[in-house]
Amino acid sequence: MHIAIWPGATEIIVAPARFRRTGIARTPIVNRPSPLVIGIAPVGSTPEQEQEQEIYEVRKKIYPRAVHGWFAGWRVFFVIFTQVIFYGLPWLQWNGRQAVLFDLPSRKFYIFGLAFWPQDFIYLTAFLLISALSLFLFTAVAGRLWCGYACPQTVYTELFLWIERKIEGDRLARMRLDAAPWSLEKFVHRALKHISWFIVALWTGYTFVGYFTPIHELGIRGMTWQLGPWETFWVLFYGFATYGNAGFMREQVCKYMCPYARFQSVMFDRDTLTITYDPIRGEPRGPRSKKTDRGAAGLGDCIECQICVQVCPVGIDIRKGLQYECIGCAACVDGCNQVMDKMGYPPGLIRYTTENALARGYDTKAMWRRVFRPRTLVYAAVLLAIIAVAVGSLAMRNPLKVDIIRDRGALAREATPGLIENVYRLQLMNTDETARRVTISARGVPGIAVVGVEQPIALEPASSRLIALRLQAPVDAGGQAQKTGPQPIEFVVRAVDNEEVVRYERSSFIFPR
Numbered sequence: 001m002h003i004a005i006w007p008g009a010t011e012i013i014v015a016p017a018r019f020r021r022t023g024i025a026r027t028p029i030v031n032r033p034s035p036l037v038i039g040i041a042p043v044g045s046t047p048e049q050e051q052e053q054e055i056y057e058v059r060k061k062i063y064p065r066a067v068h069g070w071f072a073g074w075r076v077f078f079v080i081f082t083q084v085i086f087y088g089l090p091w092l093q094w095n096g097r098q099a100v101l102f103d104l105p106s107r108k109f110y111i112f113g114l115a116f117w118p119q120d121f122i123y124l125t126a127f128l129l130i131s132a133l134s135l136f137l138f139t140a141v142a143g144r145l146w147c148g149y150a151c152p153q154t155v156y157t158e159l160f161l162w163i164e165r166k167i168e169g170d171r172l173a174r175m176r177l178d179a180a181p182w183s184l185e186k187f188v189h190r191a192l193k194h195i196s197w198f199i200v201a202l203w204t205g206y207t208f209v210g211y212f213t214p215i216h217e218l219g220i221r222g223m224t225w226q227l228g229p230w231e232t233f234w235v236l237f238y239g240f241a242t243y244g245n246a247g248f249m250r251e252q253v254c255k256y257m258c259p260y261a262r263f264q265s266v267m268f269d270r271d272t273l274t275i276t277y278d279p280i281r282g283e284p285r286g287p288r289s290k291k292t293d294r295g296a297a298g299l300g301d302c303i304e305c306q307i308c309v310q311v312c313p314v315g316i317d318i319r320k321g322l323q324y325e326c327i328g329c330a331a332c333v334d335g336c337n338q339v340m341d342k343m344g345y346p347p348g349l350i351r352y353t354t355e356n357a358l359a360r361g362y363d364t365k366a367m368w369r370r371v372f373r374p375r376t377l378v379y380a381a382v383l384l385a386i387i388a389v390a391v392g393s394l395a396m397r398n399p400l401k402v403d404i405i406r407d408r409g410a411l412a413r414e415a416t417p418g419l420i421e422n423v424y425r426l427q428l429m430n431t432d433e434t435a436r437r438v439t440i441s442a443r444g445v446p447g448i449a450v451v452g453v454e455q456p457i458a459l460e461p462a463s464s465r466l467i468a469l470r471l472q473a474p475v476d477a478g479g480q481a482q483k484t485g486p487q488p489i490e491f492v493v494r495a496v497d498n499e500e501v502v503r504y505e506r507s508s509f510i511f512p513r
């Protein structure tokens with residue numbers, strides 16, 4: 001589909017492409033096949049004024065060149081670090097169970113010694129808040145650090161690219177192979193690459209599902225073709241997503257699918273560190289030999305070698321300024337530094353710097369002073385406060401949880417003359433890794449007592465138990481009639497082995513009128 005836009009347009013024309021040559025629609029004649037042409041044409045515009053734009057940019061395949069250097073080292077470190085955690089964590093055992101397991105059917109999340117229940121959603125909120133604030137902080141300090149080093153899209157693209165380079169070679173070899181006609185060699189290279197990608201992708205899908213179903217069990221059932229339909233679906237879906245996104249889509253995900261790229265600019269300001277080409281130092285650019293005296297030749301430091309463009313995984317030229325496609329991976333910094341080194345020029349023609357530092361000529365010290373400015377300090381303070389509260393609250397978390405369910409069918413009845421009885425069901429939850437025994441009592445109404453349940457009650461580690469019990473209270477206590485209607489009471493659930501583990505839960509006891 002094409003859009004033709006004339007400067008000063010006053011009229012919109014939409015016509016099937018076959019009308020283009022007939023003069024029915026005043027749209028530019030283009031040679032590419034298109035089912036529809038949309039034109040915005042001013043009255044009296046000339047062909048010279050016509051500009052044609054495509055709605056969807058045709059993708060140009062990118063062949064990123066391998067690069068080495070300080071930041072490339074960090075990217076490799078983060079790929080290894082994140083993937084060792086991702087692939088390794090589900091295999092760790094803790095107290096006889098999987099250390100990290102999100103057990104959705106029983107609605108319990110296990111993270112090492114902690115078991116989280118639906119009632120613990122506050123910790124999920126804290127986790128999301130911490131993640132969001134960390135993103136704000138890191139982005140305000142140094143731009144798209146997450147995108148460049150730790151985002152799964154970047155990490156898996158790096159991993160798949162590494163496999164591609166090992167099998168098909170670096171940039172030029174891959175370009176040649178792509179352009180070459182099909183041959184046995186090309187087929188073998190392609191097959192090897194796709195089989196390797198497929199294995200990594202399938203293992204990624206299997207690992208992902210292993211966070212939700214015990215991974216040992218999943219592996220055994222997988223090998224004996226006994227996986228359930230949902231497990232099969234998610235292994236394949238996640239594997240397919242990895243294969244497609246890291247093998248084929250690559251920079252397209254960052255450019256067109258990821259919303260973060262679109263709103264990151266609101267988190268940037270003039271003191272945010274971003275990867276920037278220094279035009280004052282680099283321009284006027286131009287090729288030259290190493291021996292050329294650039295001062296005498298009237299040249300800047302950029303030798304127009306295009307290495308920064310060739311190493312860029314999103315295929316942009318950073319010398320045109322900060323662009324939303326830039327994922328902040330710093331490959332161009334390493335690439336350009338290698339060139340500067342070979343030319344005998346100082347490094348840092350492309351570097352992490354701030355808009356203000358570049359415009360006002362700050363030295364490194366002055367630039368870093370502004371990086372830690374009120375905005376980032378406020379983010380950091382709020383982030384630390386939330387982390388401290390969440391950690392403190394986790395450390396002091398009461399391992400006992402109690403949910404009270406009133407039996408609506410039998411709110412109150414007279415058990416024996418002068419004795420009123422209410423029925424309750426208590427869900428007792430032990431979030432600890434050790435078994436507990438607890439007692440239940442009630443208070444708030446004179447003479448109230450728990451009946452119909454054998455005490456103490458045993459609770460298995462990280463388990464819940466539904467207990468049905470009755471509360472009885474006399475109509476007259478100490479010669480005085482109790483108030484009728486619902487009366488506030490409190491259940492006290494106390495651990496036998498530790499007096500400090502206690503839970504007070506409010507409810508009501510009804511005296512019939």
Ligand code: SF4
Nearest residue numbers: 302303305306308336
């Ligand atoms: S790598 Fe450096 S020298 Fe080469 S074109 Fe890019 S900015 Fe210029």
Ligand code: SF4
Nearest residue numbers: 312326327329330332
């Ligand atoms: S411009 Fe540089 S930092 Fe940005 S994506 Fe390309 S190589 Fe990475």
